[in-house]
Amino acid sequence: MSENEILLRNIPFSPPDITEAEVEEVAKALKSGWITTGPRTKLLERRLAAYIDTGKNDVDCESEAGVAKYSNRVVCLNSATAAEELNLRIWGVGPGDEVIVPAYTYTASASAVCHCGATPVFVDIQPNGNSTSHMPEYDYEALEAAITEKTKAIVVVDLGGLVGDYERVFEIAERQKSKFVPKNTADDSLDELSSKIQQGLGRVAIVADCAHSLGASATFKGQKTYAGNLADFSSFSFHAVKNFTTAEGGASSWKLPKSVYDTGVTDAEIYHMYQLLSLHGQSKDALAKTQIGAWEYDIVGPWYKCNMTDIMAAIGLRQLDRYLGLLDRRLEIIRKYDNACDELGLLHLNHHMDGMDSSNHLYLMRVPNATEQQRNELIIKLAERGVATNVHYKPLPMMTAYKKMGYDIKDFPNAYDYYRNEITLPLHTNLSDEDVDYIIASLKAVFAK
Numbered sequence: 001m002s003e004n005e006i007l008l009r010n011i012p013f014s015p016p017d018i019t020e021a022e023v024e025e026v027a028k029a030l031k032s033g034w035i036t037t038g039p040r041t042k043l044l045e046r047r048l049a050a051y052i053d054t055g056k057n058d059v060d061c062e063s064e065a066g067v068a069k070y071s072n073r074v075v076c077l078n079s080a081t082a083a084e085e086l087n088l089r090i091w092g093v094g095p096g097d098e099v100i101v102p103a104y105t106y107t108a109s110a111s112a113v114c115h116c117g118a119t120p121v122f123v124d125i126q127p128n129g130n131s132t133s134h135m136p137e138y139d140y141e142a143l144e145a146a147i148t149e150k151t152k153a154i155v156v157v158d159l160g161g162l163v164g165d166y167e168r169v170f171e172i173a174e175r176q177k178s179k180f181v182p183k184n185t186a187d188d189s190l191d192e193l194s195s196k197i198q199q200g201l202g203r204v205a206i207v208a209d210c211a212h213s214l215g216a217s218a219t220f221k222g223q224k225t226y227a228g229n230l231a232d233f234s235s236f237s238f239h240a241v242k243n244f245t246t247a248e249g250g251a252s253s254w255k256l257p258k259s260v261y262d263t264g265v266t267d268a269e270i271y272h273m274y275q276l277l278s279l280h281g282q283s284k285d286a287l288a289k290t291q292i293g294a295w296e297y298d299i300v301g302p303w304y305k306c307n308m309t310d311i312m313a314a315i316g317l318r319q320l321d322r323y324l325g326l327l328d329r330r331l332e333i334i335r336k337y338d339n340a341c342d343e344l345g346l347l348h349l350n351h352h353m354d355g356m357d358s359s360n361h362l363y364l365m366r367v368p369n370a371t372e373q374q375r376n377e378l379i380i381k382l383a384e385r386g387v388a389t390n391v392h393y394k395p396l397p398m399m400t401a402y403k404k405m406g407y408d409i410k411d412f413p414n415a416y417d418y419y420r421n422e423i424t425l426p427l428h429t430n431l432s433d434e435d436v437d438y439i440i441a442s443l444k445a446v447f448a449k
């Protein structure tokens, strides 16, 4: 095709992929008489638990054995931000504590720390990201140096759906164990649980921001392990722009070592605490109160309201049926972009390598030697051709809220350098092959100059 023959297309950045299957399941939920947290949410929780264990979306989660096996593993909530906050609260983060967060991420990775009254401590990324995957990943030496007696957790972000070096982060946490001061209070049931978990773990927690990485996996201690099982606590996002959506929504999962359970803590107890935190600290949820004579409840803490509804879960159940196909389609598009970027000399993420498979969420690419200004002009040129792009991310130390906390981008030169020439291409399953060819032709037209 010559440039003149191409009709201008209008390519949105990241529209949701919703089919009749999701529409029908939502209608069923609406007609079922139960629209808030209920059977569909519980089923989605078990199916997500099975998926992050096996990579399969058709595992039995409804027979008695299936229910027993996959209950108390995943909690569905109304966002990833709420999920990360509850992860930190269950772990026991509060005022006076520090949590390490990469400077190169979305605000939610850090704001959840602020919501708990703790301080986010930013750490820079490696220059130009990981040398193989190109992922904007922690500078691990700087990460280790940032650990103090106040550090309670390290937030690891699976950016773009890629999985970083969790083995290395755990090694760092182990090496710095002597600095860790476990919580030891019992003011309420949450406090008591957090103290037991901290004493059992005996080191800073690894808290994953898996907003992008449902279905991603990496070899961890010799075993293929999915996001959600790689860190001590993980949070997923089902926001409308993510790979897997429930319009808004998110989920928490946890994977704790034996030493935690040796303190007497159980998964059922942890799961119950997430329920309490997400539903007013109310000892019975709406479903439990429908039992005969069961109206009475207690409020065990003045907590939050961030539960998932069965209408949202209905979307998620049908998205999960389709999810493996969605991931495959994303990969086809990535392969085409990779070839085009290689041809044009543009740097890009490597979503699949030995021992790591990403969830193919975002296509980050970088224009060598471009300044921030030149990058912005390129974004406009692509937009003029109808190709919507984005930047992932403007580093947090450049944002007003974090500048006010005293952060300065000058202290995070690698994050700035990665950001200044970064452009994210549209990557979603509503793109036809013709759309992808059109985007690539647009790249060639814009970047050849």
Ligand SMILES: *Cc1c(COP(=O)(O)O)cnc(C)c1O
Binding pocket: 078, 079, 080, 081, 082, 105, 106, 108, 109, 157, 209, 211, 212, 236, 237, 238, 239, 249, 250
């Ligand atoms: C989208 C996103 C979140 C927040 O997800 P919500 O479900 O909107 O709360 C957190 N972290 C990252 C990296 C994200 O991209």
